[in-house]
Amino acid sequence: xxxxxxxxxxxxxxxxxLCTQTKMFCGxxxxxxxxPNSRVCPVCLGMPGSLPVMNKQAVEFAILxxxxxxxxxxxxxxxxxxxxxxxxxxxxxxxxxxxLPLAIxxxxxxPTDNGIKKxxxxxxxxxxxxxxxxxxxGNFSLVDLNRAGTPLLEIVTEPDMNSAIEVRALAEELQxxxxxxxxxxxxxxxxxxxxxxxxxxxxxxxxxxFKTPIVEVKNLNSFKALENSINYEIGRQLDRFNETGEVMExxxxxTRGWDDAKEVTVLQREKEEAHDYRYFPxxxxxxVETNEDWLIPIQERLCELPLKxxxxxxKEYGLSDYDAGVLxxxxxxxxxxxxxxxxxxxxxxxCNLLTQYFQKRANERGxxxxxLGVKPQQVAALAKMLEKxxxxxxxxxxxxxxxxxxxxxxxxxxxxxxxxLQKSDAGELEAIVxxxxxxxxxxxxxxxxxxxxxxxxKGFLLGQxxxxxxxxxxxxxxxxxxxxxLA
Ligand code: ZN
Ligand code: MN
Numbered sequence: 001x002x003x004x005x006x007x008x009x010x011x012x013x014x015x016x017x018l019c020t021q022t023k024m025f026c027g028x029x030x031x032x033x034x035x036p037n038s039r040v041c042p043v044c045l046g047m048p049g050s051l052p053v054m055n056k057q058a059v060e061f062a063i064l065x066x067x068x069x070x071x072x073x074x075x076x077x078x079x080x081x082x083x084x085x086x087x088x089x090x091x092x093x094x095x096x097x098x099x100l101p102l103a104i105x106x107x108x109x110x111p112t113d114n115g116i117k118k119x120x121x122x123x124x125x126x127x128x129x130x131x132x133x134x135x136x137x138g139n140f141s142l143v144d145l146n147r148a149g150t151p152l153l154e155i156v157t158e159p160d161m162n163s164a165i166e167v168r169a170l171a172e173e174l175q176x177x178x179x180x181x182x183x184x185x186x187x188x189x190x191x192x193x194x195x196x197x198x199x200x201x202x203x204x205x206x207x208x209x210f211k212t213p214i215v216e217v218k219n220l221n222s223f224k225a226l227e228n229s230i231n232y233e234i235g236r237q238l239d240r241f242n243e244t245g246e247v248m249e250x251x252x253x254x255t256r257g258w259d260d261a262k263e264v265t266v267l268q269r270e271k272e273e274a275h276d277y278r279y280f281p282x283x284x285x286x287x288v289e290t291n292e293d294w295l296i297p298i299q300e301r302l303c304e305l306p307l308k309x310x311x312x313x314x315k316e317y318g319l320s321d322y323d324a325g326v327l328x329x330x331x332x333x334x335x336x337x338x339x340x341x342x343x344x345x346x347x348x349x350x351c352n353l354l355t356q357y358f359q360k361r362a363n364e365r366g367x368x369x370x371x372l373g374v375k376p377q378q379v380a381a382l383a384k385m386l387e388k389x390x391x392x393x394x395x396x397x398x399x400x401x402x403x404x405x406x407x408x409x410x411x412x413x414x415x416x417x418x419x420x421l422q423k424s425d426a427g428e429l430e431a432i433v434x435x436x437x438x439x440x441x442x443x444x445x446x447x448x449x450x451x452x453x454x455x456x457x458k459g460f461l462l463g464q465x466x467x468x469x470x471x472x473x474x475x476x477x478x479x480x481x482x483x484x485x486l487a
Contacts, residue, residue, distance in 0.1 A: 004242075006203040008234055010167050011159035013196040013216075014174060015152045016184050017129070018061045023149035024128040025052030025095060025285075032190050036144035044149035046091035051284055054079075058151035059102070059288060061183035062126045063298050065153055066103025068177055068305060069121050073295060077102045078287035083278040087143045088131040096154075098279040101125035102288070108157075108177070109307055110169040116307070119170055120158040127152050153183075159198060164230035167197060168223050176306040180331045188222055195220040199233040200248065203241055211248040212237040216255050217265055229258045232265055309334055317347035326355050332370040339376035345383035353379050353386075357400050373407050381411040389474050395420040424474040426481065429465070432473070433481045436464040447486055458482065 026043035042050035080098035106121035131148035256265040313324035446457035
């Protein structure tokens with residue numbers, strides 16, 4: 001097709017389920033995998049005459065997330081009805097926010113290969129989730145309304161992402177952020193985050209620019225599906241443009257679904273415009289007005305965000321970007337690390353102990369690092385002993401095992417009681433080295449002769465020292481003494 005260049009444009013709509021105790025407008029508990037229709041009441045069943053009451057916690061969670069996403073928080077916001085005629089929302093409308101969302105004009109910073117990139121956020125608003133239609137049995141459908149009325153934060157970005165990888169980076173960063181803030185568990189398996197990317201291409205051919213029609217891919221609930229569906233759309237839209245030359249016009253936006261098994265997008269429908277939803281203010285709910293007295297205490301709950309933390313760990317502690325990423329992926333892990341450093345552990349050593357040792361133990365047990373029953377002070381003590389060369393790496397592993405098994409174990413005491421402390425005491429080691437030299441005249445001769453045999457002989461002599469100390473000689477100190485004696 002000759003000289004054809006293209007740029008990918010992706011904007012993202014994300015629904016994040018908030019981890020409130022109860023639903024958005026009634027007192028029903030949030031539910032996952034409970035018996036169908038066991039967490040319902042007249043409000044979320046859409047019974048005539050029932051009245052919704054706003055969940056303040058959900059609004060505060062949404063405000064907190066909006067602040068973390070650098071948004072302006074609205075002083076005045078309201079609730080709107082969005083017409084929706086499906087059995088999974090029996091009121092026949094969804095309570096959402098239309099023209100006055102809770103948060104606007106923010107941005108999120110994401111890590112890319114070319115450094116940090118800012119993705120603009122158009123808006124973040126609150127709404128209720130629908131229930132679930134089930135078409136699994138016979139010649140009829142079932143509906144489970146347990147999920148109906150669950151609070152969702154809908155976040156909409158500008159089309160500032162230029163690859164599937166950037167979109168994935170944003171999704172993962174957002175997951176870390178809402179978890180740090182404690183506003184969502186963001187558990188993908190439980191559908192706590194759902195993505196709808198808007199994808200199109202700007203194609204340049206023979207100096208002329210063409211935009212392909214925008215496709216919205218609906219309801220993706222894994223990072224993999226998100227990334228793969230965008231890559232698929234890029235290829236499909238290129239092919240389509242090459243075949244038909246079709247470009248974006250008013251009204252040729254379309255909606256497609258993702259077939260996980262076949263890894264293709266499938267046309268669902270031509271997109272409805274906003275007026276099809278017939279939004280209008282919900283007369284059953286009062287508008288929400290925010291003021292400083294309410295917002296300041298929420299603002300105080302903001303914490304250092306994961307990406308900032310990660311960059312700081314690299315700069316302040318000299319950790320690799322990879323290690324910093326591992327430690328900051330969850331707030332509890334980062335807090336644990338920082339507490340161990342505060343307790344005197346050298347950062348790099350604490351990091352190694354955590355990532356190479358304790359994280360593995362946690363993975364084996366299927367728990368979080370912080371649920372291992374290990375205290376930051378214990379990790380700091382281990383790090384200190386390693387730094388002072390009081391213990392070897394092997395001894396550190398043995399002590400760590402013991403620490404995992406017993407909560408109040410003092411690593412220093414344990415090392416002493418189990419003869420795990422290295423002999424670094426020059427006086428004591430000197431006598432042992434002396435003995436070894438006396439007992440091995442041939443090796444000493446080979447060592448002194450230099451050349452090829454010399455290194456081997458030194459290794460042998462050191463081996464003898466290790467044997468005599470049952471592996472507890474500090475190898476560095478022992479080697480120094482040997483060098484000095486044989487010089
Ligand atoms: Zn209810
Ligand atoms: Mn929505």
